[in-house]
Amino acid sequence: MDIIVSASLLACDFSNLAFEIKRAEDAGVDWIHYDVMDGMFVRNISFGEPLLKSVGKSITVPVDVHLMICDPIRYIDNYADLGADIITFHYEAADDPQAVIDKIHSRGIKAGISIKPATPVSAIQPFLKSVDMVLVMTVNPGFGGQKFIPDTLEKISEVRYLIDQTERDIRLQVDGGVNLETAGLLKESGADTLVTGTYAFKANDMPEAVKLLREIV
């Protein structure tokens, strides 16, 4: 599978969002990663629907929505209406993960399921028959700019193995602390979709940073 680089807006300059989106797209990212945090599932509150409604118009690449919120099923229609191309929710936040996947698919959108670093891979195994992406968090969700947790590499390899067993087209996304030091290891462990926030947006030369990230994987 081709490598996808998804730029997390959490690390960009919020005072000039449309410009930041264009900057990321011009730098060659494949997707824009939109991190929704509710202050409940994670401690932080980021942004939600009104912001996507206004900046969504500026996004020309696929929109990769990452819901770090409780009871995600309540918000699927809203993000579908706002043009999300893929919606990822947390296994830990859903009473009935299969119902969330089905709801996302009912809107003609790709569905991702995510696990925190402490959640065993076995938890998501039953959903591999229907999801389009698995997101293994490589930091504890809630904040950008954290240090990558090396123990998650084993988890990524486990997910890779299970995905390969299904023979389905499922992307393996990783998110948190992705940079030139970690990207090679992540790819070796089986990741094919890299979310990058701090590394890309805070780089002096974003196109060069994205290029180097691709080269290393």
Ligand SMILES: O=C(CO)[C@@H](O)[C@H](O)COP(=O)(O)O
């Ligand atoms: O979902 C999250 C954090 O919860 C991420 O998307 C981070 O925002 C990635 O940021 P960096 O670690 O690349 O700064």
